[in-house]
Amino acid sequence: MRLPKIAAATAVVLLAAACGDGSGDDRPDGLTVWVMGTSQDALVEYFDGVEARFQESSPDTDVHVEFIPWPDAQESITNALAGGDAPDVIEIGNDQVAGWASQGALLDITDQVSGWDAASEMDQNALEYGTYNGVQYGVPWYSGVRTLYYRADWLGELGHEPPTTWDELVTVAEDIQEEYGVSGFGAPTDFTNGIASFIWSNGGEIAVQNGEEWEGRLTDPATVEAVEFYASLSTDGISPQGYVGENELVPLADMANGELGMYIDGGWALASMEEQAQDPAVLEDIAAAPIPGADGIAPAFAGGSALSVFSTTQQPDLAFELLTVMGDQEGGKGFADAAGFFPAYPELLESDEYQEDPNRAAAATQMQNTRFFPTTPRWTAADQDNKILPAAVLEIVRGGDAEEVLAEADEQLTAILNEPVE
Template sequence: MRFPKIAAAASVVLLAAACGGGADSDGGGDADSLTVWVMGTSQPPLVEYFEGAEARFQENNPDVDVNVEFIPWPDAQESITNALAGGDAPDVIEIGNDQVAGWASQGALLDITEQVGGWDASGDIDPNALEYGTYDGVQYGVPWFSGVRTLYYRADWLQELGHEPPATWDDLLTVAEDIREEYDVPGFAAPTDFTNGIASFIWSNGGEIATQNAEGEWEGNLTDPATVEAVEFYADLTNDGVSPQGYVGENELVPLADMANGQVGMYIDGGWALTAMEEQAEDPAVLEEIVAAPIPGADGIAPAFAGGSALSVFSTTQQPELAFELLTVLGDQEGGKGYADAAGFFPAYPDLLADDEYQKDPARVAAATQMQNTAFFPSTPRWTAADQDSKILPGAVLEIVNGGDPEEVLAAANEQLTTILNEPVE
């Protein structure tokens, strides 16, 4: 197995034809290697994982090597764009699960609907996550692993106050107020530039951001009473002083640093935040008191966006059948769980989450429980334009915090959302 060192994507488009991992350029002959693009950086547990995956793959394909290339996330878009233009390209590729529709619409991913339909393991994958790998009814990716956000809180403070972790909105308000009174710090952080957090409040109240009608048109749901109530509740966390003004206009990175230094009692973030807290904490002892729980919803656990990655077959591969076979080795229960464990995430197979290793490990049980309460954003390439480019939902919350009428603000946001989601895909 080869693990080339991957630098930033080249600034010029390579002119050589995509080689498809070592197959003859005319598409004939047998492959002697397949290339997998993995997003992120090489780490010893990941190298060990891919060595094992190659050994499994070579049980049926002894003469085919697996060439793994790590692409830093910031370089992913340029690398994939260059590959589409005729540069070096993979056979199998990791794609952010919220990016599948976008790259599928640009012709980067192969239609694997038939292959997935005949793959036994697909019946055990989270069906909602599997659906999120489609675009226009065509399957382009299968879930590889998932990660969710949870509620981080100061366990020592809650114990001293006689509270359990909040399970509902009412609990959240009570615990936050008691933290503020006892420790003179904000009880909860509600940054306004935080679509993932805001969405959990919406979903927990029975609301939606947008849905697709029978004709395939997207309809914004920001004016639905359940959505309005949830957005107003989130904004009022700031307006009522539960969350400080310092988080207005900010994302979750600001409260992360405060959490690491005892300056806030609770906030929402993913498991990856713990490493960042270690870098931010002035007193490492504080980190020992930071524990996670599922996100509190209106009446119970709130759904969280199931972030993560999908595995896809790149459209220019010259060995599509072999590439899909490699995908199944990486993405079946053994391969999917192996990578999730090595990378610090969770497998996309709900039944596995009931295992003791997830349910009895204090560091993982909250996220494992949260993984059984998930939701997804609109599966369209236009979601990026609506959220990351236009910041429709965070912008609406910001306006409300700044004094805007919730119903008027959300009506305007809903019109903008519906328009953007239905714009033609370029």
């Protein structure tokens, strides 16, 4: 089935008017890139630059970019596998690499990556996250992490620095509530990314791989303690009851309107805050800091996207060449800056550009302490489809015994992660 050419914000962007010059070269007139999201002026300008760089070595090959809305990604890729229009290079969520690789959508690029100098400069954990069964199917394009948003003016008036530990988090939250009459911290229960940071910071795990089998770790004492603490933020009145059963979009609106002191979210939340703030002046008092952990900065899930070569491309070598232009330090930083994320190159995050801006500095610091979810196609089924961890937290908040709830959740998690990949 031919994918519709979506008008306006999600239109196909044709970055060059001229096609091949008829010289007889076997290179194609164009390569197609699928980018997830919607078209923006900054992104179109970025791809103009990508095409110009790419055409230095392939002057007769245009770069065609199609923006695919994230909600349509599953159907679009499935249709491409079934014989519909397909890209040569594709962006996918970094937690989706294993899933699409297992379905045959992505090309094995192990040899090409091993010979690409830029790969050694990337975040090696993020690069490893682009593998499945020991095969490289994707490389990190950009990264994004969550941080702690807080009311800097309130903390200043209270004489507090941003909290760096759980105890400090509770103290600051209680003082905010007492002084300003709003909840001090938001802890939504449908928030795996946030809950995971609490687990990891306490030395716990969600699941680990033992040989070819996955083993849930939700009954580990460190994990139980972390989940109990996170749940207690709701049961003890630190976090509003209105966030029980909700995701981070609910506290976002409250943060933007002066109804909350602190909560955890990513840099992408700032644009939403601007849209929802009834008084834009409030946003000037919102700052960011690394996520507080049990005894110091907590690890955060390193979200972001990977670049892959689609399995049906007729020009795999040329497609990988285009991938390198998009994904080297220049290309990776260019896209990250245009889209509001961070490049997947640790040394770039140490520059003044990231360290001197307070909000970017918080995320750049957080980027030095990241973790990843289980590298298995079954993680989506465990988390997005069955919401195993959020459901357990919700049940505990509603009065369930933590050890019993997590024991049952652990059995379910282990079973799902070990189901055969179709």
